[in-house]
Amino acid sequence: MSDNNAGLYNEQGIHLTKDAFVVIIKTAWNATIVNALEEGAIKILQEKQIAFQTITIPGAFEIPFTIKHYWESSTKKPAAFIALGTIIRGDTSHFEYVCKAVTDGVLQLNLSLPVPTIFGVLTVENELQAKARIGGKHGHKGEEAALTAIQMIALTSRKL
DSSP states (O other): OOGGGGGGOOOTTOOOOTTOEEEEEEESTTHHHHHHHHHHHHHHHHHTTOEEEEEEESOGGGHHHHHHHHHHHOSSOOSEEEEEEEEEOOSSTHHHHHHHHHHHHHHHHHHHSSSOEEEEEEEESSHHHHHTTEEETTEEHHHHHHHHHHHHHHHHTSOO
């Protein structure tokens, strides 16, 4: 685990069922950064012995649809989804539209599905900022997404 992420995770009181299963939805766009996010998430899931499956889709805009479709069509229901992608600002307003659509879509999934969708999508100005979030001074956002998934699985599996 990245040193910058050490304070994020406190195992006290977290009890996962042995059959916890996570689906990672990752984008093919900006693959170098997204693959590093996925590697960080997988590292944490493997350390905690949590089964997972990765599905690669074209871009971030397709994340909400893919998660909804998976939930509705799969017989193997995950305890959480992790959405991984990287949206880097360009010269047009496309950045704002895609960021808003993905953010709103993940919010709607969190309000409508009985399992959490973790937002591991980087929305950055440039590639340098993205690289700082895959093990640089801003921690490792892939690891953070997996740690958040674990905490949310624990939360949703107990009565409050």
